[in-house]
Amino acid sequence: MAGKDRQITLRFLAEPSDQNFGGKVHGGAVMKWIDLAAYACAAGWSGHYCITAYAGGIRFVKPILVGSIVEVSAKVIYTGRTSMHIGLDVRAGDPKESERYLTTHCIVIMVAVDEEGKPTDVPEWIPSTKKDKRLRESAIRLMEMRKKIGAEMEAHVKS
Structure with a gap:
């Protein structure tokens, strides 16, 4: 039911196919998991299909080992x-133990859309x-910072 569940935790097993050239889990795999969890959370809150509008401030704190x-x-x-x-927070650890360590955190902005794809x-x-x-105040401050960064980036995308 929309507006009731504001959080969710998804669990994955880091597989050998998630591995990068350094033998750790590839950042792209982590970003995919983040997008999946953001979608599930946003769809659950809104009661609608949601699309990713922004993913930012992603911070890779520690590597994730295959098998975690x-x-x-x-x-x-x-x-x-x-x-x-x-x-979003990503935590990982040995599946045989209960301890999990922070590996990654970020913010994703999702937009709810109707059947025609309109917000x-x-x-x-x-x-x-x-x-x-x-947390809410931090999100508002980050929104203001993104506006400033977006204005600065305009100089790089216009010829």
Whole structure:
């Protein structure tokens, strides 16, 4: 039901096919898992099909070893009229142990769309805890920074 579940955790087993030339999990595989979790979170919150509008601030903190269990946790940290900012943390560890270490974190912005592919309204998320209020404020600050960066990037894309 839309507007009820604001977070989800997906789990994957890092397979040999996810390996890069250095023997660790390829960043592209991690980014795919992030996109899948962001979609599942946004679709669950909005009750609509969602598309990725932005993925940024991705920070690879530690490598993931092949054979690790990987947990991608996603949660809504801000809602606009049709968009949702999803905060994501990726943790990994030996599947035989319960400890997981942070490997990656980022923010993804998803937009809910209707049957014709047009943006559609999403339920508003209102933070209630201090931590959630800080997350929302951080998302707003990052939104302002992206606007400034976007304006600067215009000089690079126009001839």
